[in-house]
Each structure stands twice: as structure tokens, then as C-alpha cells.
Amino acid sequence: MEFFVDMVTTVPDGTSEDEVADMRKREAARSAELAAQGSLLRLWRPPLAPGEWRTWGLFQAEDVDELETVLASMPLRAWRRESVTPLTPHPNDPGQPAR
Numbered sequence: 291m292e293f294f295v296d297m298v299t300t301v302p303d304g305t306s307e308d309e310v311a312d313m314r315k316r317e318a319a320r321s322a323e324l325a326a327q328g329s330l331l332r333l334w335r336p337p338l339a340p341g342e343w344r345t346w347g348l349f350q351a352e353d354v355d356e357l358e359t360v361l362a363s364m365p366l367r368a369w370r371r372e373s374v375t376p377l378t379p380h381p382n383d384p385g386q387p388a389r
Contacts, residue, residue, distance in 0.1 A: 292331070292350050293357050296373040299343035299366055316365040324349075329360045 301310055324330035332348040351357035357374065361367060379386055 291353065292348060292377040293354075294375040294377055295347045295349055295357075295361065296375075297345045297347060297366070297370050298372075299345075299370045301343070301369055313365055313369070320364050324360060324363075 321330055321333070329349055329351060330347060331350055334346040336344055336346055338344055349357055349360060351360055354374070354376070361372060361374075364370075
């Protein structure tokens with residue numbers, strides 16, 4: 291099953307630049323692992339407001355519980371709020387095999 295996840299990150303006040311850099315590095319490494327495992331399919335950066343951290347992600351998981359496990363494993367989860375939309379195939383999706 292595929293899920294569209296809107297992720298908005300807010301860095302806590304008082305967080306040092308070194309802490310932010312470390313968090314970004316750990317998030318990038320974990321994202322690469324999730325991509326290699328087939329859980330993270332795509333990431334996009336939508337238009338951002340000044341100072342906003344926002345990412346749209348396409349994830350694959352067996353169900354909502356597995357997706358939660360995947361999202362919880364990402365370091366930025368500590369600073370992030372998420373909105374999850376389960377996706378179902380559309381009969382006219384050009385990316386689907388012909389029937």
C-alpha cells in the first residue's frame with residue numbers, strides 16, 4: 291500500500307546549528323536506508339514559507355501500523371508533525387499495467 295505523507299518540521303527554539311546539522315545528517319542516512327528497503331519511494335520539496343521545513347513523501351508499507359514504524363524510525367520525527375493520506379490505485383493511472 292502507498293501513502294502520501296506531508297511532513298512539517300519545526301526546529302525547537304535554542305537548538306544549535308551543530309545539532310540541526312547532525313539531525314539532518316542522521317535523517318539523510320535513515321532516508322537512504324528506507325529507500326534501499328523499499329519503504330521510501332519518493333521525496334519532494336513543495337514551495338516553502340520563509341523558515342519553513344516541509345517535505346512531501348511517498349512511502350510504501352503493508353498497512354498503517356507498518357508505516358508508523360517506518361516514520362517513527364526517522365530522526366526528524368522528534369521535530370515534525372505529519373499528515374498521512376493512504377493512496378489507492380486509480381483505474382486511469384498511466385503508470386499501471388494495462389488491464
